[in-house]
Amino acid sequence: MTPPRSRQKPATIHDVARLAELSKSTVSNVIRGAPGVNPETKERVEKAIQALGYRPNVVARQLVQQRTTVLGIVIGDLGNPFYAEMAKLIEGFAAARGFQLMFCNTQVDEHTELKGIRSLIEHRVAGLLFLAYAGDADGARLAVGDQLPVVFVTCDADWGDVVAVDDLAAATAATRHLIELGHQRIIYFADTVREARAESARRDGYLAAINEAGLAPRVLRWHERPRLVRNDDGIRSMEAILAGPDRPTAIFAANDLHAMDILDCADQYGLRVPEDLSIIGFDDIAISRIARISLSTIAQPKEQLARIAVELLIGRIRGDIQGRAMRHSLDFSLLKRRTTARAPHP
Amino acid sequence: MTPPRSRQKPATIHDVARLAELSKSTVSNVIRGAPGVNPETKERVEKAIQALGYRPNVVARQLVQQRTTVLGIVIGDLGNPFYAEMAKLIEGFAAARGFQLMFCNTQVDEHTELKGIRSLIEHRVAGLLFLAYAGDADGARLAVGDQLPVVFVTCDADWGDVVAVDDLAAATAATRHLIELGHQRIIYFADTVREARAESARRDGYLAAINEAGLAPRVLRWHERPRLVRNDDGIRSMEAILAGPDRPTAIFAANDLHAMDILDCADQYGLRVPEDLSIIGFDDIAISRIARISLSTIAQPKEQLARIAVELLIGRIRGDIQGRAMRHSLDFSLLKRRTTARAPHP
DNA sequence: TTGAAAGCGCTAACAT
DNA sequence: ATGTTAGCGCTTTCAA
Numbered sequence: 001m002t003p004p005r006s007r008q009k010p011a012t013i014h015d016v017a018r019l020a021e022l023s024k025s026t027v028s029n030v031i032r033g034a035p036g037v038n039p040e041t042k043e044r045v046e047k048a049i050q051a052l053g054y055r056p057n058v059v060a061r062q063l064v065q066q067r068t069t070v071l072g073i074v075i076g077d078l079g080n081p082f083y084a085e086m087a088k089l090i091e092g093f094a095a096a097r098g099f100q101l102m103f104c105n106t107q108v109d110e111h112t113e114l115k116g117i118r119s120l121i122e123h124r125v126a127g128l129l130f131l132a133y134a135g136d137a138d139g140a141r142l143a144v145g146d147q148l149p150v151v152f153v154t155c156d157a158d159w160g161d162v163v164a165v166d167d168l169a170a171a172t173a174a175t176r177h178l179i180e181l182g183h184q185r186i187i188y189f190a191d192t193v194r195e196a197r198a199e200s201a202r203r204d205g206y207l208a209a210i211n212e213a214g215l216a217p218r219v220l221r222w223h224e225r226p227r228l229v230r231n232d233d234g235i236r237s238m239e240a241i242l243a244g245p246d247r248p249t250a251i252f253a254a255n256d257l258h259a260m261d262i263l264d265c266a267d268q269y270g271l272r273v274p275e276d277l278s279i280i281g282f283d284d285i286a287i288s289r290i291a292r293i294s295l296s297t298i299a300q301p302k303e304q305l306a307r308i309a310v311e312l313l314i315g316r317i318r319g320d321i322q323g324r325a326m327r328h329s330l331d332f333s334l335l336k337r338r339t340t341a342r343a344p345h346p
Numbered sequence: 347m348t349p350p351r352s353r354q355k356p357a358t359i360h361d362v363a364r365l366a367e368l369s370k371s372t373v374s375n376v377i378r379g380a381p382g383v384n385p386e387t388k389e390r391v392e393k394a395i396q397a398l399g400y401r402p403n404v405v406a407r408q409l410v411q412q413r414t415t416v417l418g419i420v421i422g423d424l425g426n427p428f429y430a431e432m433a434k435l436i437e438g439f440a441a442a443r444g445f446q447l448m449f450c451n452t453q454v455d456e457h458t459e460l461k462g463i464r465s466l467i468e469h470r471v472a473g474l475l476f477l478a479y480a481g482d483a484d485g486a487r488l489a490v491g492d493q494l495p496v497v498f499v500t501c502d503a504d505w506g507d508v509v510a511v512d513d514l515a516a517a518t519a520a521t522r523h524l525i526e527l528g529h530q531r532i533i534y535f536a537d538t539v540r541e542a543r544a545e546s547a548r549r550d551g552y553l554a555a556i557n558e559a560g561l562a563p564r565v566l567r568w569h570e571r572p573r574l575v576r577n578d579d580g581i582r583s584m585e586a587i588l589a590g591p592d593r594p595t596a597i598f599a600a601n602d603l604h605a606m607d608i609l610d611c612a613d614q615y616g617l618r619v620p621e622d623l624s625i626i627g628f629d630d631i632a633i634s635r636i637a638r639i640s641l642s643t644i645a646q647p648k649e650q651l652a653r654i655a656v657e658l659l660i661g662r663i664r665g666d667i668q669g670r671a672m673r674h675s676l677d678f679s680l681l682k683r684r685t686t687a688r689a690p691h692p
Numbered sequence: 693t694t695g696a697a698a699g700c701g702c703t704a705a706c707a708t
Numbered sequence: 709a710t711g712t713t714a715g716c717g718c719t720t721t722c723a724a
Binding site: 007008009010053055056057058059060062063066068070077078079081084085087088091092095100101102103104105107112115116118119120121122123124145146147148260263264267268286287290291292293 | 353354355356399401402403404405406408409412414416423424425427430431433434437438441446447448449450451453458461462464465466467468469470491492493494606609610613614632633636637638639
């Protein structure tokens with residue numbers, strides 16, 4: 001336990017220059033690896049840097065260069081492993097290209113989200129990455145204006161590049177999977193009230209498949225965030241649904257976390273999955289694949305999504321990529337695991 | 347799909363001043379809410395700000411003020427829900443106090459970690475938060491020097507404030523729980539080779555309880571990251587362990603994610619949990635509590651840990667808290683759920 | 693109550 | 709090959 005010594009002001013380029021008996025510019029040239037510096041001089045500078053423990057001040061550099069190498073990332077909810085995993089991948093790709101990530105988690109409410117975005121902009125992040133975008137009251141768009149490039153990953157909007165799977169098609173595929181298994185009463189379990197575009201696309205995909213099969217659609221949603229995400233006893237309403245006379249034989253959940261909640265309700269209610277109830281999710285979070293869960297779901301190509309999103313954003317920042325907003329639609333895959341099976345015969 | 351229009355340089359305080367026909371200083375006074383500004387003047391400034399869509403440049407402010415309101419956070423692995431959850435909580439508390447978070451994920455290797463830390467320092471983050479700290483080759487310490495306050499949350503080191511549970515005591519409690527259930531062959535499953543202090547404290551706690559009971563200790567570790575975290579077929583070695591003649595009847599895993607991996611191996615191998623094998627974890631990640639898993643574990647007070655860590659760090663930054671490094675030891679709790687039971691009678 | 697001026701640490705054009 | 713200089717956008721004395 002050493003006491004934190006009184007902090008001394010970090011050394012500046014000027015200190016280095018003085019110690020090395022050179023000018024600031026020469027030191028700057030060495031730091032930036034500019035060509036045409038005498039090797040001897042270079043060494044003198046490096047020695048001085050070493051001696052002073054000098055670290056360049058990125059803040060000053062950013063100010064003079066009028067640009068930062070910081071990417072802002074707006075995350076819906078880090079408590080959802082899908083987003084956490086995506087954030088991790090994105091950080092990796094960004095770091096490999098010399099970019100830092102500044103983040104704000106925005107699950108709380110729209111007001112906080114807007115504050116976070118504004119703060120990111122004031123920090124002059126070079127670009128913005130949305131990992132989830134509610135997009136209801138378009139405050140975000142106004143705040144961002146057209147000052148910086150924006151990429152929506154895994155979500156959707158019409159004012160920036162989009163990198164995502166075709167949520168509608170994926171949801172249709174998931175629903176068709178249930179239909180092909182002979183299910184007739186299939187519920188779509190939506191996210192909470194604040195539904196984003198990507199989520200409503202999933203709902204639309206569900207509706208499309210249901211209508212196509214001539215079945216009756218039924219969309220439900222949690223009143224509050226489900227149990228896994230927050231403690232909540234709205235679980236009782238779930239029981240009513242699972243128990244009713246026209247109870248569903250299959251449920252398609254807007255994401256894996258919801259699917260787990262439903263699975264847990266079913267378990268606790270004594271309903272067998274998949275014998276009595278089939279469940280399919282969306283996202284393929286890591287835990288979904290353990291034997292005990294083995295959740296059927298739609299897998300998104302996370303790594304690819306992250307890589308393309310970062311490349312796209314950095315391309316826009318550098319100006320390598322220009323022109324109108326693009327939409328990268330990546331392939332999803334339907335994972336038929338052990339929470340979906342043929343509909344029970346009454 | 348509106349094309350991203352050519353980006354115009356954001357308005358500066360100077361632009362605002364010119365439009366409002368005032369000096370930069372007056373505009374600055376309004377922005378900062380300095381006292382003694384004529385209400386009329388204030389309104390003129392605000393109108394100009396509105397008209398130009400002016401947003402203060404935090405980079406410039408930070409340079410002149412010689413301080414930032416950015417906290418650096420070093421995360422071991424965002425793919426582990428425990429860290430993701432902690433990061434989310436920390437972000438929340440920091441944001442509430444006007445601080446942004448810049449993060450680097452450092453699972454990859456030590457080199458990357460060091461690069462990340464250096465980058466954070468060069469960005470002049472006001473303080474550093476370690477959510478995991480390997481602390482082997484003390485490169486991090488050297489890089490940080492004593493330039494800025496450092497808080498270790500959920501991990502341990504002797505060169506900064508620590509906010510954590512007593513890992514040793516917690517591990518002892520977990521192991522005792524197994525001993526009390528009559529288990530004799532209890533394995534401790536450690537993290538990968540790069541074990542941090544907090545993890546070795548857990549191992550020590552295990553050893554203490556085992557020795558106290560006069561049992562034989564046995565410590566194993568994954569060769570690579572386990573399955574949930576990465577694809578890996580080192581699973582076979584796990585099977586050998588679970589199958590051997592002196593196979594363990596109980597396993598204490600260094601964290602919940604490992605516990606899930608072990609649980610999954612047991613499931614796939616046909617071993618019943620907890621009848622044939624008891625498993626206890628550490629962290630109490632959200633998923634652990636669903637009925638299908640119901641993992642016995644040590645719960646850490648995540649919210650409290652996050653809150654205290656942020657308060658402590660900001661206190662240090664502001665200078666409100668001074669003096670030698672402190673150690674906040676919070677209470678853990680032992681959750682006896684359904685993966686631990688009495689030892690099987692042979 | 694407002695304005696003028698200095699300067700935060702750095703880069704980059706230009707001069708030497 | 710090295711040095712001089714003019715800012716980047718802002719805050720913050722100090723003067724008017």
